[in-house]
Amino acid sequence: MSSELLKVEKLFATVEGTQILNGLDLTVGEGETHVIMGPNGAGKSTLGNVIMGNPVYSVDSGHIYFDGQDITALKTDERARLGIFISFQSPQEVPGITLEQFMRASRSAVTGKPLKVFAFQKEMKGVMETLSMDHSYAGRDLNVGFSGGEKKKAEILQMLMMNPRLAILDETDSGLDVDAVKVVSEGIRQFKKEGNSLIIITHNARILEGLKVDYTHVLSKGRIIKSGDSSLVDEIERDGFKGIDGAEQE
C-alpha cells in the first residue's frame, strides 16, 4: 500500500443529538481512489462533512489524521489549506460574489500568496472549456441561479483549480444528464493524473467509467461493513446491498 494520506480512526459523530457515525475506520493512501456506497441514511454525506470539519456535526470520539497530522480539532479552512476538498451535493448560493472572485480568494487563501490575475483567468478559462462550461459563469454570482448540473460542474472546476491532495466527491453525479456525467468524469480523470487521492461517494457506477478504482467500501449504519476492489461496485450495481451482511435494505 502507498503511504497513508487520510486515516479515520474509530470515528463517532452526531448531528443534533442523533448518532450518525458509529466507530468508522477508513484509510486512504496517496494517489488512491476509494468509492463509498451504501443505502440512504447510512452516513455517507456525514462522513464527507466530518472530514471537512463541518461544525454542524460533532465528533464525540475518534480521530482524523491527514498526512500524519491529527486534524480532528482543526477548523474547516485549516483543513482546506492542508489540501482537503469536498464537492458538495448541494453547494450554497452566495449572492454578490462572483464565481471568479470566490475562486481567486480561495486560491490566494490556500497559497498564502497574491495571485497573478491574468494568469489565473487564463487558467480558469481553460478548465472551464474542459468542463464545457460557458465562460460567462465566471462573472455570475456564486451558484446563484445555476442549474443543478452547472453547480456540480462549478464544484469540479473549483477542485481542478485548487488541485487538493484529497478530494471528496459527494454524490457529484446525482441529477446530472449523460453528457454532463461524461464531462464531469473527464474532469475527475484529469484530477487523478496529478496523483491526488479521491473519495467518491456515489449511488451508481456511471461516474466511475474510465477511472481506476482501488477500493470500494459499503457504508451502513455509520460504519464500513464491507470493503473490496472495483468488482464490488459491479456487484452492488447488479444485486444492490441485499447480499451484504449487515446492510439495511433500501
Added chain:
Amino acid sequence: MEKDAKKCVRDVDHSLYDFRDEDNSSFKTSAGLTPEIVSQISDEKHDPEWMREFRQESLKIYNGMKMSDWGPPIDGLNMDDIVTYVRPDTEMKGKWSEVPDDIKNTFEKLGIPEAERKSLAGVGAQYDSEVVYHNVREEVAAQGVVYTDMESAINGEYADMVKEHFMKLVPPTDHKFAALHGAVWSGGSFVYVPPGVKVDIPLQSYFRLNAAGAGQFEHTLIIVDKGAYLHFIEGCSAPKYSVANLHAGCVELFVAEGAWLRYSTIENWSKNMYNLNTKRSLIEKDGTMEWVSGSFGSHTSYLYPMTILKGDHSRMEYTGITFAGRDQQLDTGAKVAHVGKNTSSHIVAKSISKSGGECVFRSSVTVGKAASGTKSAVTCDSLMLDSESRSDTIPAMDIRNDSADIGHEARIGRISDDAVFYLMSRGISEEDARAMIVSGFAEPVAKELPLEYAVEMNNLIKLEMDNG
C-alpha cells in the same frame, strides 16, 4: 476578496477619518441661536435682502416648532451648545496649490485630489462651512454647466434662479431642523445643467466637518433642465469629537421634463454625529431620478430622500444601504409621492446591523387620486450579524387610486452558517468568509457607485466587520 485587496483594506484604519486640525477659524459665532447671530451670519455671507429676511423668518419658525417625537432619540443634542457657523481661515480657491496646508492635508488623507486626477468632472470640497476648493473642469463649464458654491450663486448671475428655487421643495415649516437650516445654512453647492446638456462624468463634492461642536448646514440646489443628464456625488465624513455634532443639511433637486439625475451619497459621519438631513426632488414629465445612498457613520440618522413624481411618466429608483454598529441608531429609508399619471418608483433598501446597532427602514409611498397607472415596488432586506442587534421595517402606504400596482417585500435574516462553512471549505478564514458574505449582500448598492466610492464602501464594511 483577493489577497491584494485584503491587504489594502487592512491598511485603512479608523484614524484615517479621525484626524483633526487645530481650530484656527477666523470667525465663530457664540454658541446658541439668537436673531443677532443669524444677522451676523447674513453680514458675513453678504446675503441679499431677501435672504436676510428668509433667515430671520426661519428662525422664528424654528423657535416656535417642537422637536419631532417619532424617531430615534435625539436627547443628546443640546442646541445651545452647537456653534452654528464656522468659517475656515481661507478664501475660496480654484487651484489645489493655493489651499492652506492643514486643509490640504485633510483632503489629501481623504483622497480628493487623487479622485480628481482620476478625471472626475469637478471637485467642490466643503471644509466646515465654506467651499475652499472648487474646480469644474473646463469642458464641463464650456457646456454651459454651472457648478459653484451657494454663496457665489446667490449673489451671482444665477441669483434669480436660486431665489426662485431655494427652500421651495423643503420649506422651513417642514420640520424643526428644516427651519434651523433656513436660518443658519451655510455653504453647499449649486448646479445648473442647461437643456439637452449631457454631463458624461460625475460631478462630486466632499463634505467634512472639522471644528468641535460645529454644525453643518450646507445647502445643495441642483437644477437639471429639460432633457439634460447629470450624476452628482456627495461624500461626507467628519472626525471624532466628544461634543455632539449636528448635521442638518438640505438637498433640493429639480429634474425638468425628460431630464435624468442620479444623486449618490456615501455618508461616513463620525460616531457622535446627529445626521438630520433633508433631501427632496421634484420630477417633471418623463424625468428620471435615481438615488444611491450609503449610510455608515453617525450616532443617529434620520434620512429619507423624498421624490415627488409630479409629471406623467416620471420615474424614480432608490438603492440604499445602511450599516449600524455599536451605539448607532440609523433610521433611514425613502419617500415617494406619485402625483402624475403612469409614474413608477422602485425602492431597494438593505441594512446591516451589528454589535447592538439599530437599523430602522422607513418608507412612505403615497399615490394621489389622479395618479392612475402608478407602479411601485419596495424591497427591504435586513441582515443582523448578532443577537444583540436590531432591525425594524416600517413601511407606510397611502393609496388613493384603484389602478395602482403596489408591491412590498421585506426580509430579515442572519448570515447562513452553511454559507460560511462552504466558503471556509475553500480555505477562506471564518472572518473573511463573513466579510465576503456581507460585502456580497451590499454588492447591489456597491455596483451602482463609481469605483472609488464602491471601494470606499467595501473598506467601510470591512472596518465595521473588524471592529467586532
